[in-house]
Amino acid sequence: MSKNKDTVVSLSKHKIACKDCSLFQICLPVGINGEELERLEQIIQRRRPVKRGDHLYHGGEPFRSIYAVRSGSVKSYVPTKNGNEQVTGFHLPGELLGLDAINNKMHSCSAKALETTSVCEIPYDEFELLSNELPVLHRQLIMLMSKEIFEEETHTLLLGKKSAEERLAAYLFSISSRYHRRGFSASEFYLSMSRNDIGNYLGLAVETVSRMFTRFQEEGLLSVERKHIVIHDLERLKMMTGAVPGKGGEQFFCLRSS
Amino acid sequence: MSKNKDTVVSLSKHKIACKDCSLFQICLPVGINGEELERLEQIIQRRRPVKRGDHLYHGGEPFRSIYAVRSGSVKSYVPTKNGNEQVTGFHLPGELLGLDAINNKMHSCSAKALETTSVCEIPYDEFELLSNELPVLHRQLIMLMSKEIFEEETHTLLLGKKSAEERLAAYLFSISSRYHRRGFSASEFYLSMSRNDIGNYLGLAVETVSRMFTRFQEEGLLSVERKHIVIHDLERLKMMTGAVPGKGGEQFFCLRSS
DNA sequence: CGATGCTTTGACGAACTTCAACGCGGGTGG
């Protein structure tokens, strides 16, 4: 059992190399020279790890920095009137957060660490100043934001679809793809968020999520032991995702895997 | 009856002044001088109006331009495996589309005019070239993309909420706010999209949308005559939106109205 | 004028939520 536990812990503590980080394209853009690189690296702050439950920022706070997850995971959410919260996204290693606040100059949601998490912080004012001299920085940020919009749109597709089965399948496939893209296992990972958070994010009751996990396991699709997930049939999982054309490109347009 | 029809037509044919257009901040950024402005205006193409049902672009096509709606309205959607489509968004006068394609260099969804619509087209390559000399252009685009991410996130909130009533209320309130922001009436407008499209976008059956409209009308919340909507109690509509904190700022953080 | 597509309405059934209870594991304090 303790062996199993060790595995789980190591999976949850993914460290990410700079070259696999979303920020890499900003940190080390093609064509940047040594001196410029040095200046850019000076403004990026590598903050010490935050503990589970700590916040990176709260909704309503003034926007100062963009963050990139280096290891661990973060949940974005907004509080709702009745005292609950609505989860708007999860951020895995190599992913950015805070992009929705640039326009308002204020954070519209809160960001909370789901486990011990380390992040890079880019003070936006300094980034802007530097970008005046290095337009390539802006260009890279625009690319990353475009990808973000694309992925939000994909999530819209997910929620627009009706069945609970499709939603959970799409969710797991998304997590799997995102880990895979960063060089981690696509078939075995550790869900740092609670069933409650998953249900909230997918627009489903906790119990429904739980029942779906049970059913998926009964069908041999995957093994689940608390937060530890092993996907046995990734292809079938992708199929169950349903309406969304897959990554394989068998559809003549629209790759939507994330 | 024909008088009523005229009203409807005039509502659907909103013309938008450049200063109220989302693109205004790109077209006429603060601090740009006369010569620079002239160069920018040269690359922006004002295409002649497209007819109802015409496409601006199809999913899978190479990305060339960003578009801004000047008048009319546009629907974004992706085809699904079973031959249906999933609506991913509606674009009203003054709003941008195509931003999700910058990263992939390929359109991930199709865009179809819901009525006679005129758009501005900004060829992206030329925009990029010009931005090297005028960083303010990039900065403005980043702002607009940030807003887009924020709004997509808001839609996520909408779909995460369960009840059909809340969804349709939030949808109508969104449309109302967006018209209002552009200087049109917040309480009276014309829905250019079909009930089918609305249901698809909200993850509801057509019949459910129809029943909700009927119920809203019975409750005196609004009047609906086919596509023509008059909101009688905007405040109550906002309340029915439920979980999403309103624009009024009664909540200590998070303005989410769009 | 008929044809067609969009919208509305009703009846029914399925899927999901809600309510309630129980099991499990991790953390805390004795």
Place this chain on the structure above:
DNA sequence: CCACCCGCGTTGAAGTTCGTCAAAGCATCG
């Protein structure tokens, strides 16, 4: 070190909402 407690996850039964099916009303267009 153990027992207890509390949060989280699972399971079952009942209730509700919403989707599906079917049919009819109503605008638009040829």
